[in-house]
Amino acid sequence: MLTTGPVEAYPQVLAALGRPMQYDYLPAYQDYYAGVIARLRRVLRMDDDPVIMQGEAILGIEAAAAALIGDGDVVLNIVSGVYGKGFETWARRHGREVVEIAAPFDEVVDPQAVRAALRQRPDISIVSICHHDTPSGTINPVEEIGAIVAEHGAYLIVDAVSSFGGMDIFPQSCAADIFVTSPSKCLGSAPGLSLVAVSERGWRKIEANPAAPRASFLSLADWRGASRPGAAFPVTPSIAEIHALDAALDLHEAEGAENVWARHAATAAATRRGLLDLGYELWPRRPEWCSPTATVFRVPEGCDATELRNRLVREHEILISLGRGATAGKVLRVGHMGPAARPENATKFLAALESVVSRQGV
Numbered sequence: 001m002l003t004t005g006p007v008e009a010y011p012q013v014l015a016a017l018g019r020p021m022q023y024d025y026l027p028a029y030q031d032y033y034a035g036v037i038a039r040l041r042r043v044l045r046m047d048d049d050p051v052i053m054q055g056e057a058i059l060g061i062e063a064a065a066a067a068l069i070g071d072g073d074v075v076l077n078i079v080s081g082v083y084g085k086g087f088e089t090w091a092r093r094h095g096r097e098v099v100e101i102a103a104p105f106d107e108v109v110d111p112q113a114v115r116a117a118l119r120q121r122p123d124i125s126i127v128s129i130c131h132h133d134t135p136s137g138t139i140n141p142v143e144e145i146g147a148i149v150a151e152h153g154a155y156l157i158v159d160a161v162s163s164f165g166g167m168d169i170f171p172q173s174c175a176a177d178i179f180v181t182s183p184s185k186c187l188g189s190a191p192g193l194s195l196v197a198v199s200e201r202g203w204r205k206i207e208a209n210p211a212a213p214r215a216s217f218l219s220l221a222d223w224r225g226a227s228r229p230g231a232a233f234p235v236t237p238s239i240a241e242i243h244a245l246d247a248a249l250d251l252h253e254a255e256g257a258e259n260v261w262a263r264h265a266a267t268a269a270a271t272r273r274g275l276l277d278l279g280y281e282l283w284p285r286r287p288e289w290c291s292p293t294a295t296v297f298r299v300p301e302g303c304d305a306t307e308l309r310n311r312l313v314r315e316h317e318i319l320i321s322l323g324r325g326a327t328a329g330k331v332l333r334v335g336h337m338g339p340a341a342r343p344e345n346a347t348k349f350l351a352a353l354e355s356v357v358s359r360q361g362v
């Protein structure tokens, strides 16, 4: 599986999914859960406890919008791909107005365009951005943008679902007020949870927002402090997926974040280099915009994306991802996430691709 998520899980993660179930009403489970939260806080390099929402990362992103955006808020939605554009739906649902700045989906957002948008509309109170827009394989300069947003005083929501863990990005390094990621991309765990880091001022805004969901599956606030002694979980946690996450975080810490990033970067570099040497065209218009966690390249003329994908599976047992939304049919995507981030996978993939494409006479 060289997919862009969900990805193949580490063997230790699969083993953890088979652990006996636990009963979440026991203090022993509360202690265990608190330990996972503490580990997640270390891995996210946060001062405060993150929360785990019990559903795949879109839940965390939708919950972030519902919690932070009040009916008086003007949201600047930064768009450079399918996921960035998708956030608009929730921003419109909860906010007063949505302002958009957009880059073509094979480019990234210019921080100066964000600065200009904030100057032009001083009433922008919330900014949202997708760090790695996975259908494009591009990385937005979110640290620079975060600094500009902080200077303006707005709150920042960052979708780092497919970048966190696989490269140097953290909630505090981009000054995010809400930072959402997933276990099932670069951390190499099972899908089914949202990992959400909220800043202290983010929590204050949520508490002051009368429209923020409470007593709801969508409520971030309900999960705050759920692992503290004596507190109760709002609903039963996803016991097996928490076990899997725990194992994945353990592996991440044991290998060391910097080593994990290096493995992702080396795999991406080898894949890009090979594709370019073989005459393929990358989707991102500049090499410095390319993600270290996924490589997106154009489908060669004369080939059909789905047919190519299917033949790679049938003939070489290698599964890669198709494009999505605006990139569907135009690109193919190779994930370098979690256990797939090994440079030898680049060689295997390139050999298989050439074999399939050359026999099509392309």
Ligand SMILES: *Cc1c(COP(=O)(O)O)cnc(C)c1O
Pocket: 005, 056, 057, 058, 059, 083, 130, 132, 133, 134, 159, 161, 162, 182, 191
């Ligand atoms: C995978 C992904 C998500 C989460 O999507 P799910 O369908 O919940 O897995 C969100 N944002 C980005 C950029 C992603 O790649």
